[in-house]
Amino acid sequence: MPAGVFKERYAELMAHLRYPIHWAGLALGVAVLALLPLAGAYSVSLAADAAVFLIAAIGLNITTGLAGQISLAQGALMGVGAYAVAKTVEALAAGGHSVAGMALLLIPAAGLAAAAVGLLLALPSFRLKGYYLAMASLAAQVLLVYIFKTIIDPQQGITMPDEAKTVADIYFGDGYPMYYLVIAITAVMALAAANIGRSSVGRAMKAVRDNDVSASIVGIDVARTKALAFALGAFYAGIAGALYALTNNSVAWDAFELATSIDLLAMVLVGGAGRIIWGSLLGVLLLRVVWSNLDAPLSSLGFINLVGGVDAVKYLVFGLLVAYFVVKEPEGLIGVLRRVKEYLRLWPFSY
Amino acid sequence: MRARTALIAAIVVIVVVAAAAFMLAGRGGGGATTATTSPxxxxxxxxxxxxxxxxxxxxxxxxxxxxxxxxxxxxxxxxxxxxxxxxxxxxxxxxxxxxxxxxxxxxxxxxxxxxxxxxxxxxxxxxxxxxxxxxxxxxxxxxxxxxxxxxxxxxxxxxxxxxxxxxxxxxxxxxxDYSTQACAAVTWMAGKKPGATLVLLYDHTVAYSKSPIPAIKAIAEKLGLKVYDVNLPLKASDADAENAIQQAAQYKPDFIWCGNTISSCSRAAKAMAKYGLDAVMVADVWGFDERFPKLTGVPEKIAGKAAGVSPWLWPExxxxxxxxxxxxxxxxxxxxxxxxxxxxxxxxxxxxxxxxxxxxxxxxxxxxxxxxxxxxxSSCNGDPIKLGDITPEMRYCPGNHLPFKSSYIVVWDGKDFKFEGPITPEGVDCVKVTIEAEK
The missing domain is CATH 3.40.50.2300 (Response regulator)
Structure with missing residues (x-):
C-alpha cells in the first residue's frame, strides 16, 4: 500500500478530482444540493439566488482576481444580460410572436450581449491601471444604470409572461425545476471557469495581473488578454443576469445598481481573489446566503426599529468584515481555509 | 502563531456550519415569529x-x-x-x-x-x-x-x-388611486381660477411620481388649464428645489403640482417662498401632511399657498x-x-x-x-365597506378596485389646515388614461 497518493499519468495530475477528499467533497456537495429541496420552498429560492450571484462572482473573479483588472461594473453587466432577455421577450410578445420558452433559449444570447458590452469596458483598461481603471468602470456602471432607467426600463419593472419561462409544460420560473436548472447551469459555468484558469489564456491573465510589462516581453498580447478577461467576466455576468430574469418575477434596474457591483466585488475580495471557484463560492456563501438570512433574526431582535433598520447593523458588520479581510487576510477566506488545512494536515504534531 | 491559526480555524468552522445550518433550516435561524403554517x-x-x-x-x-x-x-x-x-x-x-x-x-x-x-x-x-x-x-x-x-x-x-x-x-x-386624486386637485384648481397655468413638479425617473401625470394633462386640457413640466428629484436638495422653482417661475404659474414625497415637496415650497413665486402648490397624498408647514421653515410665508390632496379627513x-x-x-x-x-x-x-x-x-x-x-x-353588489367615518362607502368590483372617487384639498392657512371638498373629478376616466399611457 503506497504511503500517500501517487500520480502516474499527466491526466491524473491534471484531473479536477485528484485526491480522495475531492471525491468526498463532491459527494457531500451533491448530497446537500439534492437534499436541499426537502428543507422547503424557501431554501430552494435562496439557493437559486445564491447560485445566480455565484456565477456573477466567478465572472468578476476572472476579470479582477485572475487578470487583475478592477471592475465596478459587474452589477450593470448583469443588468445587460437580464434586460437582453426581458426586452427581447417583451418585444416578441408585443409583435404577436410566440415567446414560449424564450426566457431559457435566450440565456446564451444574454451572455454574448453582456460580453459585447464588456469588450467596450475593456477599452479603457488598455491605457489605465489601478484606481483609474476602477474609476472608468465606475463611470460605465453609472452610465449603464442611467440607460436602464431612462431608455430601457422607465417604468421600473418588466415582467415576462409565464409561457416565456415554460418548456414542455414545465414552468422554470419558480420551485424545483428552476432550482435544478439553475444549479446545473452554475455547475457547468463553474467547471468552465476552472478550466479557463488552468489554460494558456488563464496563465496569460495571471502574467498580466502580476506584471504586464514582463508579460508583454515574454510574448503575451496584453491588450488582447485584458479584453478577453473583461469579455469573459461580462459573459458570466450576462448569464447570471439572464438567470436572475428567469428566477425573479420581474426585472428592474434597482437590482443592478452600484451596490450590487460593490457587493460582488466584496464577495470576490472576502472569498479570495484569484481563486475563481472556491474563493467566489465562499464569498457568496458568507455575503449572500448568511447575509440575506440575517434579516429575520435581526428583525426579531428588535434592530428593525433602529433608525436605518436592520441594514444599519448589517452594513456595520459588512464594513468591518471587508476591512478585516483587506488588511489581515488579503488572500480572503480561501487563504484562511488553506492555513487551516495545513494545520490539520500535521495535527496533532505540528513540528 | 498556532493559537491564532487555531482561533481562525474555529471561526471558519463556525461560519461554515452556520451557513450550512441556515441553508438547511431554510431561513435565518428561527424567524421573527412562529413558524405556523397558516391557517x-x-x-x-x-x-x-x-x-x-x-x-x-x-x-x-x-x-x-x-x-x-x-x-x-x-x-x-x-x-x-x-x-x-x-x-x-x-x-x-x-x-x-x-x-x-x-x-x-x-x-x-x-x-x-x-x-x-x-x-x-x-x-x-x-x-x-x-x-x-x-x-x-x-x-x-x-x-x-x-x-x-x-x-x-x-x-x-x-x-x-x-x-x-x-x-x-x-x-x-x-x-x-393617485391619478383620480390628482384629477380632483386639478378640478379644484380650475374651480379657483379658470384658464390658469399649472406647472408639474415631479421626478421624471420615479414610477410613483410619474404615474398620475398623463391623467393630470388629460383633465387639465379638458378644463382649459395650461400645463408645463419641470423635473424635481425625489431626493431633492435645497439647491435642486430652488433650481426647479426658478424653472417653474418662467412659466408664471398660478398653480404648482408637486408629485414627490414630503421632503422634496416641502423644499420646493420653501424655495417658492424664498423667490416670492406667487402660486399655490398642491402636493399629492404623500407630499403633504401635518409636518409640511414646519418642514418648509417658513410656515407663515406659505399661508394659503401650500395645499395637499387627501382622500380622507385627517385624524387631528x-x-x-x-x-x-x-x-x-x-x-x-x-x-x-x-x-x-x-x-x-x-x-x-x-x-x-x-x-x-x-x-x-x-x-x-x-x-x-x-x-x-x-x-x-362582495361589496360590489352587496353591502359596501366603510372604515368608520374615515372613508365613504367603498365598493370593490371584480376588475375595478377603485373604492371611491372623491378627495379633499387640504389648505394650510397659516394657523390650521382647512379641508375643501370632497371633490370628485368628472369628464375624464383618470384611471384609464393612466393605464393607457403606460402601455
Missing part, C-alpha cells in the same frame, strides 16, 4: 359569542414597510400604524362571519424602498410563512409583485394607490368620531402619535380585518387569499 387551527381558546366557540384560526400576514430607505420619513409612522392595528384588532378579537376567532400573526420586514429586496421578502413571506395576505408599501415594488400575487392568490393591500393596481385582481387599497381633532376613535385607541396601546400616515397604516390592516369578517371560516381555510379577495369584492 392552522388551535383549540381551545376563549371565544366570546359566535357559533363555533373554542375554535381559533391563526393567519400569517406579511408586513412590508420602508423604515430605513428614502421614504422612511412617511414609512415609519405608516408601519407603526399598521402594527398598532394588528395589536388592537388581535386584542379586540377578529371573527369570521360564522364566529370563529382569527388571530393575525404579522411578520414585519423593512425593504428599504428597494423593489428587489421586496421580491426576496415576498418569497420569504410566501414560501416560509405561507402568508394569506400582505400589507405592503411602495408603487414600484407593489406593481412588480402584482402579477405574482395574482398567481399565488395572496391578498395585497398597499400604501401605493397607483392606478395600475386598480385593475389587478389581488391588489386593494382604501382610497382613490376627530378623536370622538367613529373610525377615528378606534384609531386613537390603537395608538394608545403603542403609545404612538396619531397622524395621517399612522392612519393610513391602520386603515390598510383594518381593510384586511373587514375582509376576514366578511368570509366564513370554512371558505377562509380552503381558499385563503382568494376567499379574502372574494369577500372584499
Amino acid at each position: 392552522t387551527q388551535t383549540s381551545p381558546a376563549a371565544s366570546p359569542g359566535g357559533g363555533q366557540g373554542g375554535k381559533e384560526i391563526t393567519l400569517n400576514v406579511g408586513l412590508l414597510v420602508d423604515t430605513s430607505g428614502p421614504t422612511s420619513g412617511v414609512g415609519r409612522p405608516y408601519a407603526m400604524g399598521a402594527e398598532a392595528a394588528f395589536k388592537y384588532f388581535n386584542e379586540k378579537g377578529v371573527y369570521t362571519s360564522d364566529g370563529v376567532r382569527v388571530k393575525l400573526n404579522y411578520i414585519k420586514r423593512d425593504y428599504g424602498y428597494n423593489p428587489t429586496r421586496a421580491q426576496q421578502y415576498y418569497k420569504e413571506f410566501r414560501d416560509q410563512y405561507h402568508v394569506v395576505a400582505i400589507v405592503g408599501w411602495g408603487t414600484a415594488d407593489t406593481e412588480q409583485l402584482s402579477s405574482q400575487t395574482a398567481k399565488d392568490k395572496i391578498l395585497y393591500i398597499s400604501a401605493s394607490y397607483s392606478a395600475k393596481l386598480v385593475k389587478q385582481p389581488y391588489n386593494f387599497f382604501p382610497a382613490p 381633532g376627530r378623536e370622538n368620531q367613529p373610525g377615528y376613535r378606534e384609531l386613537y385607541e390603537a395608538a394608545k396601546m403603542l403609545d404612538a402619535k396619531v397622524d395621517l400616515h399612522f392612519m393610513q397604516g391602520f386603515m390598510n390592516v383594518w381593510l384586511l380585518v373587514k375582509a376576514i369578517e366578511r368570509t366564513d371560516s370554512k371558505t377562509l381555510m380552503e381558499k385563503k387569499g382568494e376567499a379574502l379577495k372574494n369577500a372584499l369584492e
